[in-house]
Amino acid sequence: MADVARLAGVAQKTVSRVINHEPNVRDEVRARVFAAVEQAGYRPNAAARALVTQRTRTLGVVTMSTTFRGPSAILAGVEAAAREAGYSIVLTRTATGEPRAISEAMDSLVARGVDGIVILEPAESTATIGHETPGTPVLLFEDRPGESPEWIHVGADDRGACREAVEYLLGLGHGTVHHVAGPAGWRTSDARAEGWRAALEGARRIVPPALAGDWTAASGYAAGLALAAQPDVTAVFCANDDMAIGLIHALESRGLSVPGDVSVVGMDDTDVSAYLHTPLTTLAQDFDAIAREGVERLLDEVEGRAPESRREAVPVELRVRASTAPPPAKRREAR
Amino acid sequence: MADVARLAGVAQKTVSRVINHEPNVRDEVRARVFAAVEQAGYRPNAAARALVTQRTRTLGVVTMSTTFRGPSAILAGVEAAAREAGYSIVLTRTATGEPRAISEAMDSLVARGVDGIVILEPAESTATIGHETPGTPVLLFEDRPGESPEWIHVGADDRGACREAVEYLLGLGHGTVHHVAGPAGWRTSDARAEGWRAALEGARRIVPPALAGDWTAASGYAAGLALAAQPDVTAVFCANDDMAIGLIHALESRGLSVPGDVSVVGMDDTDVSAYLHTPLTTLAQDFDAIAREGVERLLDEVEGRAPESRREAVPVELRVRASTAPPPAKRREAR
DNA sequence: CTTGCAGTTGACAGCGCTGTCATCGCGGTT
DNA sequence: AACCGCGATGACAGCGCTGTCAACTGCAAG
Numbered sequence: 001m002a003d004v005a006r007l008a009g010v011a012q013k014t015v016s017r018v019i020n021h022e023p024n025v026r027d028e029v030r031a032r033v034f035a036a037v038e039q040a041g042y043r044p045n046a047a048a049r050a051l052v053t054q055r056t057r058t059l060g061v062v063t064m065s066t067t068f069r070g071p072s073a074i075l076a077g078v079e080a081a082a083r084e085a086g087y088s089i090v091l092t093r094t095a096t097g098e099p100r101a102i103s104e105a106m107d108s109l110v111a112r113g114v115d116g117i118v119i120l121e122p123a124e125s126t127a128t129i130g131h132e133t134p135g136t137p138v139l140l141f142e143d144r145p146g147e148s149p150e151w152i153h154v155g156a157d158d159r160g161a162c163r164e165a166v167e168y169l170l171g172l173g174h175g176t177v178h179h180v181a182g183p184a185g186w187r188t189s190d191a192r193a194e195g196w197r198a199a200l201e202g203a204r205r206i207v208p209p210a211l212a213g214d215w216t217a218a219s220g221y222a223a224g225l226a227l228a229a230q231p232d233v234t235a236v237f238c239a240n241d242d243m244a245i246g247l248i249h250a251l252e253s254r255g256l257s258v259p260g261d262v263s264v265v266g267m268d269d270t271d272v273s274a275y276l277h278t279p280l281t282t283l284a285q286d287f288d289a290i291a292r293e294g295v296e297r298l299l300d301e302v303e304g305r306a307p308e309s310r311r312e313a314v315p316v317e318l319r320v321r322a323s324t325a326p327p328p329a330k331r332r333e334a335r
Numbered sequence: 336m337a338d339v340a341r342l343a344g345v346a347q348k349t350v351s352r353v354i355n356h357e358p359n360v361r362d363e364v365r366a367r368v369f370a371a372v373e374q375a376g377y378r379p380n381a382a383a384r385a386l387v388t389q390r391t392r393t394l395g396v397v398t399m400s401t402t403f404r405g406p407s408a409i410l411a412g413v414e415a416a417a418r419e420a421g422y423s424i425v426l427t428r429t430a431t432g433e434p435r436a437i438s439e440a441m442d443s444l445v446a447r448g449v450d451g452i453v454i455l456e457p458a459e460s461t462a463t464i465g466h467e468t469p470g471t472p473v474l475l476f477e478d479r480p481g482e483s484p485e486w487i488h489v490g491a492d493d494r495g496a497c498r499e500a501v502e503y504l505l506g507l508g509h510g511t512v513h514h515v516a517g518p519a520g521w522r523t524s525d526a527r528a529e530g531w532r533a534a535l536e537g538a539r540r541i542v543p544p545a546l547a548g549d550w551t552a553a554s555g556y557a558a559g560l561a562l563a564a565q566p567d568v569t570a571v572f573c574a575n576d577d578m579a580i581g582l583i584h585a586l587e588s589r590g591l592s593v594p595g596d597v598s599v600v601g602m603d604d605t606d607v608s609a610y611l612h613t614p615l616t617t618l619a620q621d622f623d624a625i626a627r628e629g630v631e632r633l634l635d636e637v638e639g640r641a642p643e644s645r646r647e648a649v650p651v652e653l654r655v656r657a658s659t660a661p662p663p664a665k666r667r668e669a670r
Numbered sequence: 671c672t673t674g675c676a677g678t679t680g681a682c683a684g685c686g687c688t689g690t691c692a693t694c695g696c697g698g699t700t
Numbered sequence: 701a702a703c704c705g706c707g708a709t710g711a712c713a714g715c716g717c718t719g720t721c722a723a724c725t726g727c728a729a730g
Contacts, residue, residue: 001686011710016688024708043446047391048686050382052715058425066411067606072402079401079428088447089426090393093414111378112423217610242607249610270607271402272577275552275584277612336716346680351718359678383716387685671730678725685717692711699704 001042008036019044050113058088059298060109063120064097068215069241069268070188070287071120074141077291078118085299090114097121097186110136116302118294122187137301139294142187152301154294154314156285158188161316162195163202165265165283166237168318170203173326174235174263179210180223180247182239192239192267213239217246224250227262228334234262234327241266241273241282248278248323255335259325269319279321290314336377343371354379385448393423394633395444398455399432403550404576404603405523405622406455409476412626413453420634425449432456432521445471451637453629457522472636474629477522487636489629489649491620493523496651497530498537500600500618501572503653505538508661509570509598514545515558515582517574527574527602548574552581559585562597563669569597569662576601576608576617583613583658590670594660604654614656625649 005012010029017025018033025033036042050056059082063071079089090112094101102119109117110133117133122142143155169177179196182189193210200207211226213219220243227233228251238244244266248258258264258278266273269284293314300306340347345364352360353368360368371377385391394417401407414424425447429436437454444452445468452468457477478490504512514531517524528545535542546561548554555578562568563586573579579601583593593599593613601608604619628649635641 012686013688013710013712014708017709020688026708029708043442045386045686046447047382047385048715049688050715051380051386051686051717052688054715056382061426066401066414067404067407069402072407075426076401076428079426080430083427088443091396091410091414091424091426092418093411095415107378108423112381217607221610245607246610249612249614252612272552272580272605272607275556275581277584277587279584347716348680348682348718349678352679355718359676361678364679380716383685384718385685386687386716387718389685673730674728676725676727678723680723681721683718683720685719687715688713689715690711690713692709694707694709696707697705700702 001044004033004036004040004042007040008032055115056113057086058090058112058114059116059118059295060090060092060106060112060114061118061120062092062094062102062105062109064094065121065215066091066093069270073287074120074291077288078120078295080288081292081295085295087115087299097183106133106138116298118298137298139298141290141294143191152294152297154290154297156290156314156316158191158316159195159198161283161285161318162192162237162267163199164195164316165267165318166196166199167203168320169235169237169263169265169324170199170205172235172263172324175232175327176200176205176208177235177237178208178227178233180213180220180227180236180238180243181210182212182243183214184212189239196237213243215240215242217242217249219243220246221250223247225254227251228254228256231331231333234331235264235324236262237265238267240268241270241280244280244282244323245276248276248280256332259323261328261331263324263327265324274319274321278323281321281324282319283316284319285316286314336379339368339371339375339377342375343367390450391448392421393425393447393449394630395425395427395441395447395449395452396455397427397429397437397440397444397452399429400456400550401426401428404605408622409455409626412623413455413630415623416627416630420630422450422634432518441468441473451633453633472633474633476625476629478526487629487632489625489632491625491649491651493526493651494530494533496618496620496653497527497572497602498534499530499651500602500653501531501534502538503655504570504572504598504600504659505534505540507570507598507659510567510662511535511540511543512570512572513543513562513568515548515555515571515573515578516545517547517578518549519547524574531572548578550575550577552577552584554578555581556585558582560589562586563589563591566666566668569666570599570659571597572600573602575603576605576615579615579617579658580611583611583615591667594658596663596666598659598662600659609654609656613658616656616659617654618651619654620651621649 001015005015015033018030066072082089092105094105117138119140122140138151140151140153141155143157166177181193211223224247244264266280266282269282273280273282336350340350350368353365398406417424427440429440452473454475457475473486475486475488476490478492501512516528546558559582579599601615601617604617608615608617
């Protein structure tokens, strides 16, 4: 920067002013500085700027997986929203969802000097992390305000949406609905399971035990094998589409038809969900809107603006496709 | 840090030594410093360190999408490998793959002071970007050494693998194989299309025009509709699984069966590929190995080590499942 | 008892930038 | 004519850390 100043025949401070688009610089000087910047191939040093301003214009993201539909879609939205606001993203994955791992990740982000932290896929534990990040606001993508009032919570109404999906199945005439849940302990899994349970209890139906998956098609397949063996199962709600795909495959491999014998509803509307052999009925949420809303609120906090707590519910839409139908008069026996 | 020094009754420099695990500090002093660090709740300031060392221990990643199987799997591997080596990841997405957008992203990463740059999903244009990043090594995930000798290239042998897949289809007895490619101009699309073409030409078969998709199931569906109308089509190789899924759906919706009438091979082995109604024959590559290999080589460069140019080919495996079979005596007409 | 040397510690400068405050013109007021 | 106010500019300090080099220990060797 000193070089540029010399080249332009101005003080270093003036170069700084021009670079940062501060007012009160004559146009002629501004032009001269820009020319010098160009000539010297000057690029401002972010570290030095961060050192003095105590701001890095960087957001830290903590996630556990980048491959599943939900987190990867939200990540994309977060990145876009951040970039538009002039922020960069520092990405940290934690192999496990343990509070310790998350705490460590947050610590390393704070050390990195991020201005805010975003936690995708909150595990149950996030509420209990109770991790202090003095001066660094935290955004959690979950629909329940939870027990950490300091943190910002944004998310679709998983619980309500799932309840609706199950009620739709009940409305079709199914006696009850089984559930393949995500990993126990995760907020998302729990919220979805709660919605399912609420619908069942609201309609005074039997609440069968939920099967626990891990979001993968393989775990859905395993659950499907178990469910195929129970002759009374006619409707299953899966906590995501991948598991629903695995489940359907298991059902079909046991000679059952979907939706002939068993109706299946998934969640998240994967890119391929509409193009399966049996297009999947699923719950679609606008991940991009959720991400943007969250980042906006986080940046309000970061930049000391009044955080408009509009907290408009982000809508979830039930997309009815071919995997659901009224229950059969008599369900086939599994092979 | 000054506070910690005062608390421990040592010089600031000694605290610095302890923090950085430098030798030549008495154990007793070291313990005292650690205690003071704990007591003061001290966290080193990365910006200040970066300012003086000129190193940020940060890698910049440029990508276009985080949702498709390939890039998201590689991203995960890159993050893991980087974290294990003590590096953080700064993520930048570019909406388009234009050279300009990529150049800009790289510029912003350089300004951010990253020690190295990783480009996922290289577009054709990356070779032509010709972007100078003096002092910042660049890693490209592509199998062809390309025209930019300065940059590190790591990738599975897409071309060879695709050739094998097509030869497998030919070996089944198919007269020729059609191809649904990725977006034109991308390295990955091109390499895969080249492999397909090479196999066909090697066997002296007719090379039908390739259909261009955009990696999504929807584009595969569109291609499938077109292919269903051509009665001579009995085998299709898709540049990824999502498009293959869309394609199969289109074929089936036109009354054709897979693999009865048409055999389909995909690529990338998505989480759900083995669990589809017709489990998909596909090409699986070890993304994690590719990512680790790449990061290792990049860090060799970053840290000034001799970059062991072992360049072991990362293997690609053909997973034969139910979507491929010998061609029918007479292919059905599409509805 | 001196000398040398390795191991240990500290003083100080400076990385590249921005915030603060002083300074300098210039035109408009009294 | 003296004054004021404001826009434009610059001098300088200092953000929190590490690299350099000097200084100071104790102990073994001469």
